[in-house]
Amino acid sequence: MLTPIRATTAQNLVLNMFVLSTGYTPGSGPTGELGATTGGGTFTATPEFRNTGLNGLRKNTKGFMIIDEWDVSLKCSAVELTEAGLLLAAGYASAATESGVTTITPAQGLVPDSEYADLWVSGNTSDGKIIAICIKNALNNNGVQLSFADKDTGKYDIDVKGNYTATTLDTPPFTIYLDKSVSTADAIALSSIAPTAGSTG
Numbered sequence: 001m002l003t004p005i006r007a008t009t010a011q012n013l014v015l016n017m018f019v020l021s022t023g024y025t026p027g028s029g030p031t032g033e034l035g036a037t038t039g040g041g042t043f044t045a046t047p048e049f050r051n052t053g054l055n056g057l058r059k060n061t062k063g064f065m066i067i068d069e070w071d072v073s074l075k076c077s078a079v080e081l082t083e084a085g086l087l088l089a090a091g092y093a094s095a096a097t098e099s100g101v102t103t104i105t106p107a108q109g110l111v112p113d114s115e116y117a118d119l120w121v122s123g124n125t126s127d128g129k130i131i132a133i134c135i136k137n138a139l140n141n142n143g144v145q146l147s148f149a150d151k152d153t154g155k156y157d158i159d160v161k162g163n164y165t166a167t168t169l170d171t172p173p174f175t176i177y178l179d180k181s182v183s184t185a186d187a188i189a190l191s192s193i194a195p196t197a198g199s200t201g
Contacts, residue, residue: 011127035080072162137163
């Protein structure tokens with residue numbers, strides 16, 4: 001019987017949830033975890049294709065297709081109300097803490113380069129290793145959307161877009177890593193990461 005199952009198939013599956021973080025160290029794992037999420041998440045990288053427009057060519061012809069740019073996004077819902085998470089949701093904002101009270105103030109106008117930051121999505125593969133995706137120059141596009149419900153956990157939606165850098169427009173704003181160098185113990189620990197007491201994310 002024909003089957004797509006290979007001897008290595010069971011080692012290449014993505015298991016369980018992902019970790020959202022501001023950094024990633026190859027061979028070790030995510031750093032700067034942003035906290036728990038709910039309802040799963042979706043990473044999307046969609047290329048914009050066109051052909052050369054020459055007379056006589058079909059719309060899709062091998063050797064004449066051009067990718068002009070990539071539309072890169074990550075959508076998920078976060079549940080931990082941390083400074084880092086809310087700043088990410090706001091997109092362009094500042095935070096100040098005084099006497100135990102953190103004030104997050106939104107801003108508007110031209111978004112400065114300092115507000116763009118790489119965002120990482122990491123998850124375990126079934127062989128105990130890690131798949132990690134870097135969304136470059138991430139910026140949340142849907143603002144702060146807090147939802148509350150009786151007998152449920154409050155959450156806020158994250159819808160970040162990867163952004164190009166003006167000086168390197170030929171470099172798409174995402175990279176995917178299959179990290180086989182990480183130890184199995186470190187990789188499995190991804191699924192049991194707990195926030196540090198008193199952490200703001």
